[in-house]
Amino acid sequence: MTLPPYAEFLGLTVARDAGGATLITMPFAHAVTGRPGFLHGGAIGGLLEMAAVVALADALGIEFDATRIKPVNVTVDYMRGGREKETRAQGTVTRLGTRVANVEAHAWQDDAAKPIAAARMNYLLVR
Template structure:
């Protein structure tokens, strides 16, 4: 997964890295000051959180379907559930349904406790075979 993250410029900017535990992928976004969106709280910028979730979903689909080109988002919905504090964020995704052309993916990001996510994503991705 590190090789995949290295091919995505914004993933490199965010410093994303993948951690595999068996077949379970967790993507980590290490905290950096440039990720702060509201310095008064301070809170993470929603765009970086959304990017983490989307790239986690892409990585999960790429892991399950390795012969396909990177999945392309059709639609993405992000729900912000609580403020992200200035610390590392972790995310996991699962494919809830996949057909021949489209995969429906759910992802959640959390900080201290996976049972208390800071944001969630629901997305559909176009699956295309590599030619």
């Protein structure tokens, strides 16, 4: 899947987990550092956004296309500081209508049951 340039800047990679769901991984790099020892919130938010759009593109059966998936709003909850290590995220489509989609995404580091951040996003679909 082709991701936007910001995803490339973050070093994001796309893979499938054992259940076939899409998993996005962001390696730790100096470019994603915020305060010393922690990830920048914008990098975490970008990871969550990419996890959401990849999950939505999968649900629609299309390649990611910014002209067809337009964000309406994004809410990110930061739960704990992201440390200097690999971070993973996964999106879940909670509603897929003809014009609007709702997607949730969670980011974690060591344990998926202990997310560092979560997001709820609404998208306008251009069909």
